[in-house]
Amino acid sequence: MSLIIDAQELNEESLNHDQLSDWDTFKQAYQLSQIKTNHKNDISCMQYLPNLTLMPHQLDAVKKVLHQMHGRAILADEVGLGKTIEAGVILKELMVKNLVKKVLILVPSSLIRQWETELQQTFYIPARAKHRSYPWQAYDIVVSSIDLAKKEPHSSEILNEEYDMLIIDEAHRLKNPKTRNYQFVSQIKSTYCLLLTATPIQNKIDEIYYLMSIVRPGLLGDKTSFKKTVRQERQNSDSQAIQTLVKQSMIRNRRSETTSEWTGREIETIHVDFTEEEFEFYQELEAINTPHSFTTLTLQREICSSREACYQSIKQSKWNDEVKKEWMSKIERLPHHAKALKTVEFVKSLNEKCIIFTEYKSTQIYLQWLLHQNGIFSVTYNGDFRKSKKEWMVQLFKNKAQVLIATDAGGEGLNLQFCHHMIHYDLPWNPMKLEQRIGRIHRFGQEKDVNIYYTVLNNTIDQRILNLLYNKLDLFKDVIGELDQILSSLGIQSLENEIEEIMYESQSEKEVSIKVDHLLSVISDSHVERDIANESS
Missing domain, CATH: 3.40.50.10810 (Tandem AAA-ATPase domain)
Incomplete structure (x- = not known):
């Protein structure tokens, strides 16, 4: 007997619970399984x-x-x-x-x-x-x-x-x-x-x-x-x-x-002002007598992150002991870091799980201590941890801790879809790193809109990185997805290395700004040219 079955007419529940007592019922069950398989687009294993x-x-x-x-x-x-x-x-x-x-x-x-x-x-x-x-x-x-x-x-x-x-x-x-x-x-x-x-x-x-x-x-x-x-x-x-x-x-x-519907991505910049003492120290760093401004800019980036990061860098430098002691003493007299205090205040107001990314391990330790002082349970995660400790930290974050503080080296392979807040405490010079960070939470399986926050110190290199690098490139548009191809077509081996070289060779922040602005204009122009070429092809 020939039997044609429409998928809409099949009662799957009855097929699951009734005995296959005759040939017709068997054929219905078989045809249903075939429809299911075909629905999975001919990938046999999907059944x-x-x-x-x-x-x-x-x-x-x-x-x-x-x-x-x-x-x-x-x-x-x-x-x-x-x-x-x-x-x-x-x-x-x-x-x-x-x-x-x-x-x-x-x-x-x-x-x-x-x-x-x-x-x-x-x-x-x-x-x-x-x-x-x-x-x-x-x-x-x-x-x-x-x-x-x-x-x-x-x-x-x-x-x-x-x-x-x-x-x-x-x-x-x-x-x-x-x-x-x-x-x-x-x-x-x-x-x-x-x-x-x-x-x-x-x-x-x-x-x-x-x-x-x-x-x-x-x-x-x-x-x-x-x-x-x-x-x-x-x-x-x-x-x-x-x-x-x-x-x-x-x-x-x-x-x-992709044609898939992804959860949204909301971006917010949290602006912070240095205290008077911190900003005075920041400006003093510009006057350091070093052969290259790169050292100065590195220290300025570090003090924008934490006293501890800058302190460790100077402590491990090859400066003579007297100069070291003088600068380390200045750092010791600084108050708690303004950006760190603002971050703790913001985390309190969130009252939800949050990931904080920093560039420096010293800052990571400081933030954990400061959060603890304010009654917030946090865990750290970095590349130095053994596999078992990394797994333990993720489980602690998932089940107990409100905050996970990670470095870029430690963030590789992390899947944290159960969290939808991320703070970029420090901004990397390589925008691809930032997208990789965000991918830890804005990924397959995320059910909520993700909230991304920058903490930026006004009138510092922090703000210049934001304005020059991220706003210029419009990071959260299509250009970030094509950045690797664009850099390759321009003969630029590494955006991060290119910017570091500019920092190293420049004599002032103004010169840095001009050179970086020119570099990013070239990248943006190349992106526009690619768009025009794609539309006309």
């Missing part, structure tokens, strides 16, 4: 992941990797767009099709537990974290830190294996071919390979060449021909030969280009 719904850009990425890139790709979505989910679905699909059994997953040590849990609970994949007590062959799917894997005797064991799949998170750590990380990973044998990074180009375009050489060796030619092509493309803006090749094995989704 085994009923609690997972892919966003459109994730589904597109999975399909491209599986059907066009043959399972070897760089997943380079912006921070927070769900690269781990994409990698998990790709792995699951290849396992369902019996194409993958033996898998090696290399991640920063602080992310091992996160990957193990995600694979087990979201994808029902029996991943196991590597422990020294058992050999690499003990489990089919092993999650380990690259720092452990590259050491002997582990590296020899791994290089003797033939893996079905290799996955590497935070793959920008492989950008330098001279490092042990790169040399080790490039020798691992695997049929399929995924590299995950939100910043495929951090400083120079060569980095994408080396990442591509792991995923698709030879695709970009040898190093000499690649550099020649890069030079030609800089001379001919219409040429897109490299971009075309890279797209064969790299997927980069930007938040502004």
Whole structure:
């Protein structure tokens, strides 16, 4: 008997609870399962992941990797767009099709537990974290830190294996071919390979060449021909030969280009005035007799963060002892930092969980002490912490503490969607760092609008960085997403290094302002030119 069933007429609940007593009922159940599978856009494994719904850009990425890139790709979505989910679905699909059994997953040590849990609970994949007590062959799917894997005797064991799949998170750590990380990973044998990074180009375009050489060796030619092509493309803006090749094995989704509805992002600047004593000290720093103004500007940045940051810098300097003592004594006489006090006051008024990012560990410790003095429970998080301590700090923040104080070095890989307030206590000179910070909370799974706050000291380098760098670049528009490509096209290896060089060579803050303003005008003009070219193509 022929039976046509409309999806709208199927009663899924009755199929789940009634016995399959006859052939017609069986056919209904089968057809329902097929409809469900088709609804998941022909990715077979999705029928085994009923609690997972892919966003459109994730589904597109999975399909491209599986059907066009043959399972070897760089997943380079912006921070927070769900690269781990994409990698998990790709792995699951290849396992369902019996194409993958033996898998090696290399991640920063602080992310091992996160990957193990995600694979087990979201994808029902029996991943196991590597422990020294058992050999690499003990489990089919092993999650380990690259720092452990590259050491002997582990590296020899791994290089003797033939893996079905290799996955590497935070793959920008492989950008330098001279490092042990790169040399080790490039020798691992695997049929399929995924590299995950939100910043495929951090400083120079060569980095994408080396990442591509792991995923698709030879695709970009040898190093000499690649550099020649890069030079030609800089001379001919219409040429897109490299971009075309890279797209064969790299997927980069930007938040502004996705069709998904993201929660909002509200920006607020909190202006603060130095006390009279602090501002007098700030101005005195300009008069320090050093060969380069970079030292002066560095100290001014530090005093804009905290007394402690500036104190430690002077204490560790190569100045003579008398000069050191004089300046350290001046710092000791300063009152509590105006920006720190304002931040504590603001955190109190929020009365919700909040992340504070600072550039300096000394400031991190000071802020924690000051928050404690005001009855606010906070935890710190930085790159020096061991994996277990990082996990503990995140759990304390999630369950008890109101505030997490992090440095950029410690913030890598943090997923903190349960928080929607972030204070940028210090502004980095590299806008990409700021976007990576925000991606810790404004990411896949965030259910609330996120609130981003700058704390800025008026009439200081703090305010100049805000005005020159962030307002000029209009950070929260599309330009930030294209910044890496724009810098590459201009031959600028690193915006941060470029600005540091300006600081180092300039004789005054006015000269710094003029030079930085010119640099950012060039970048902005290039962004406009790219927009015009895209619209006319």
